[in-house]
Amino acid sequence: VIIMTSNVGASAIEKKNTLGFSSKKDEVEKEYDRIKDIVNSELKIMFKPEFLNRVDDIIVFSRLDEKDIFKITELLLEKLKKRLKNIGLNVGYSNKIIKKLSDMGYDKSYGARPLERIIKSELENKIADEILKNQILSDEKLFLDVKKGNIVLEKVKVKTK
Template sequence: MPFINERLMEQAESRPPPVTPGARASRFQFEPDQVMARLSARIVGQDPVLADLEAMLTRIKADISDPERPLAVHLFVGPTGVGKTETVRLLAEALHGRADALCRVDMNTLAQEHYAAALIGAPPGYVGSKEGHTLLDEERLRGTFRKPGVVLFDEIEKADVRVIRALMNVLDHGRLALSAGTRELDFRNSLIFMTSNLGAREAQTRLARYRRGWRRWLALRPTATERIPEQAVREYFDPEFINRIDRIHYFQPLDPQRADGLLEMELDRLADRLQRRDVSLSWQPAARSRFRAGQDIRYGARDLRRRLRNELEPKVAAAMFSHPDIHRFLVRTTGGTLEVVPVMETDPRDGLRHTT
């Protein structure tokens, strides 16, 4: 009975919000600080961006935004693997309490000539042009009375000019007319995010040069990594497009000092997955710093995850199968190679004992 359930939910949604004494009433049901706490726990090194997002959520919650525009329009610029997509994904998840709450359009994987058709629908009369069919998931982008929808146009610089033109209208009036002409998508209750890595390569090259050269101190200044992408964005997009964006955030490349926090975070997630198999992992400090040192920060966090998957997880898996009755394992290095060995029992001297 999905139909009835949906109707019931709709009714619940339009009921007046519960009144909490001492709190300002709002149709929106989310707590900006709680939402952001979830993000801070998972995204490292992008604190200024997160602080801005919290301010944005607070503004939305006050429900004082122009009702004829999207609730927010933000562009995230920065190199690959620094958390642009992940931030939006986590935000949608934290707001809606569901991992699949995000309406994401990946400009990169769409076939070039199908861009416009896939987004705004094929013109009437075309094969497959059903009643305004579109890539966009209407329910997710619209959100609900209590929660804003979250839309992500990922890697926007790959988009066809026709798509950008259609987007301009969305950013302006919060509406997108599908080409069948009978239907319109409504973005007025949406948070719109776009990402781009324009200028990232140039910034990275410049940064690497600074780090080596006598002007090393320049690499520490955020302007070194912001000015170049900023210029690239201004050269690439028309001023009319840029003018419709509330805020452009420049994501910082993940600097080596962050490697520790990132590794910590990824290892916590691995620990969660292992726990489901009733297995725990401890690290010999030397093994940990060795693993961390092998990280190529240029590829952001993706490189770390790939290395965990390729270099560590197979060893953990092999150890799990060779020692089916053991629940604790130790990661250590021997002659520079990472090893995963079972921990047999506790030794009072170092808290660990293992076979070799």
């Protein structure tokens, strides 16, 4: 099984302004069918028929919404938290930082793809710099937050018994 993802058709969908929100089921289905037609047309332009004939199925996903991006950001932060825990660093974070990173890392055209780069540049690199400078030690807890619109790394002393 090979799974491929692509944003083929994303710009055409934006140009045709076909995305909207509706609560009526048949309107949502019509909208999905229209988007699927656009994507299939764009695929035929982008790829040769010989390639497309080897693809068993094409699934068109709905655009990610704010809740989806928030959840993806939270999952990526949990992944970072786990990696840092493996080197002895305990990390906590606020909902404000999830929201801030979600806003910074979401792009209408690229979806959630930029999120990992944002987390790397805004958090991982800064944490790594602090560790290398011995500004963060393993007996401390790090709390990731947003203050005055800026991402901050706060050191919290862990109480020892």
